[in-house]
Amino acid sequence: MRSDYANSKPRRQQRGNLKKPQPPKRPPLLLFLMVLVVVAGFGYFLWTLKNGSPAPVTQEPVKVVIPEKTSPKKDPNALPPKPKEEWTYQQELENKQVEVDLPEKSNQPTRPYQMQCGSFRKESQAQEMKAVIAFQGLEAQVRKIDGNSGVWYKVVLGPYQSKRKAETDRHELQRAGLNGCMIWFWES
Structure with a gap:
């Protein structure tokens, strides 16, 4: 049996409700009585705490004993x-002589640093990068190198006496968008 709800006629709505109205439900009497007993018991408990039985009063006089001078x-x-402070290191240091061994300047390189920012086959590209570096306030040189693989044009900055100065310039170029500059020992 197939029913087609899309083409069916609407049903007539009934006027009025045929069901009898239900009387309102009353709260259960037993629950009400239990709550009342619990509240009354709690009230009685609080009243006994407040009006607890007083301590028995004694009529005996209180004896006060004042001790004679005792420790x-x-x-x-x-x-x-x-404790008393006793410092002895000040007196010990007054007569001491401190000897410090300074290492030779083996940490410092004997050669200065250079920074290479690019290596190109065409001189025009190297000159273009040199101009971009010049706009940042730094001076770069273009060096022509004849290598095994042909002629290269390197864009270098330096010489720098400390690596810290080279790092400072490299960070300045990175802020300008020139990434990839490498710091090397100076090669003439």
């Missing part, structure tokens, strides 16, 4: 007396 008892929580 005071030490407090078990008291701190010990502050």
